[in-house]
Amino acid sequence: MPELPEVETVRRGLAPAMEGRRILRAETRRADLRFPFPPNFADRLTGVRLAALGRRAKYLVGELSTGEALVMHLGMTGRFTITDTRPGKFHHETRIDPAHDHVVFDMEGGARITFNDPRRFGSMDLWPLGELDIYPAFEGLGPEPVSNAFSAAYLREAFAGKKTPVKAALLDQRVVAGLGNIYVSEALFRAGISPRRLAGSIRPERLERLAAEVRAVIDEAILAGGSSISDFANTDGELGYFQHRFRVYDREGEACPVCERPIRRLVQSGRSTFYCTRCQR
DNA sequence: AAGAAGCCCTGATAGC
DNA sequence: TGCTATCAGGGCTTCT
Incomplete structure (x- = not known):
């Protein structure tokens, strides 16, 4: 049940594995989550550096070197797990059903980031970084509760x-x-x-x-x-x-x-x- | 035009 | 034991 604190926790967990690193490989295992992936989603991520991982409301926002933003929502049941793909590294057993592993990012540095979402209320999208203020899901959003604007x-x-x-x-x-x-x-x-x-x-x-x-x-x-x-x-x-x-x-x-x-x-x-x-x- | 309800989706659980 | 009904809720769509 991810609300803002859970999304922020996920952001902090993913940041060390993603920030400043290139996405060596991106894979989608179905055509959609809640919405279809944008056209050529995996191609638009492959080889691209993720400069920073931010958050707006319950959305994660990756700033890409291509000038696009990777906008991700966990929905109700979305989860990211990080595994180490380097040889000889221990792989933790997960209790998560791999049938719902929908997206995989292999990061520079050896981290594999897997997005699992049984109910598929989550979403992933790409949008021009400079135009996030007119991103439909962000337009009209109120202030963050932990900001000076909220009083x-x-x-x-x-x-x-x-x-x-x-x-x-x-x-x-x-x-x-x-x-x-x-x-x-x-x-x-x-x-x-x-x-x-x-x-x-x-x-x-x-x-x-x-x-x-x-x-x-x-x-x-x-x-x-x-x-x-x-x-x-x-x-x-x-x-x-x-x-x-x-x-x-x-x-x-x-x-x-x-x-x-x-x-x-x-x-x-x-x-x-x-x-x-x-x-x- | 604001407010409320319906809907998407699957897994966990309650109840028979 | 095994089936079915209900509930969970983020956010978009549809109704009142």
């Missing part, structure tokens, strides 16, 4: 007049880029705000707390991910290090960590929301 003042403006529940508003990537179902539930709990409250009705001082808690939960999750980078790079791409710290997400019926009332689940916009009826108003 209570910003939320006040973004929420003004909004009649949608705050849960839905925070999931809207045009409002803030990179939050998903899990961290929205967590941030609302930490901020003491009911997920049902209409976005436009929240008082400025409570938005102050909300902005701070969104930032805090993302920061903490990235930090927790950071500690598992070596595991990611060397073994099997296991993520989920942060899940033990969820206070409400997927804890329906369990005791609220603050007041011990049962955590409730409700469905908003077709998605589960977990919250405490006492602590969140």
Whole structure:
């Protein structure tokens, strides 16, 4: 379930194997993921140097020496694993079904990077580096939650007049880029705000707390991910290090960590929301 | 025009 | 034990 912190963790895991190195070989094992690969995808990557691996919202963005950007999304189940193809190197056993290995990059330096995605909600695309601001998926994206642009003042403006529940508003990537179902539930709990409250009705001082808690939960999750980078790079791409710290997400019926009332689940916009009826108003 | 619902896809799990 | 139904959710499309 990759949200921003997971994608950032993946980025940090891939960077040492990819940055500054050429893609010696690129292979696609089917014609599409969520969308078709762009024309001549593998050819356009072969022999190309990847100068830097960045991130925008939940997208990874590789800056290529050809002037193109390699834009990748993990979808729901996308995973990258790194194996060492050099002779004599140990190859870790993966528990990932190789039937869903859809893309392979052999990097200069000996790293093989394999993208596995059973549900194929992920995507890979190429786009001119200088025109990323008009890349369709990036147009209209809100600020990163861990940036100076994201603040209570910003939320006040973004929420003004909004009649949608705050849960839905925070999931809207045009409002803030990179939050998903899990961290929205967590941030609302930490901020003491009911997920049902209409976005436009929240008082400025409570938005102050909300902005701070969104930032805090993302920061903490990235930090927790950071500690598992070596595991990611060397073994099997296991993520989920942060899940033990969820206070409400997927804890329906369990005791609220603050007041011990049962955590409730409700469905908003077709998605589960977990919250405490006492602590969140 | 904003907001909500439908859809894509497969694997894990619950329920019979 | 083995089948079927349900759920997971990011983001695009379609409906109200």
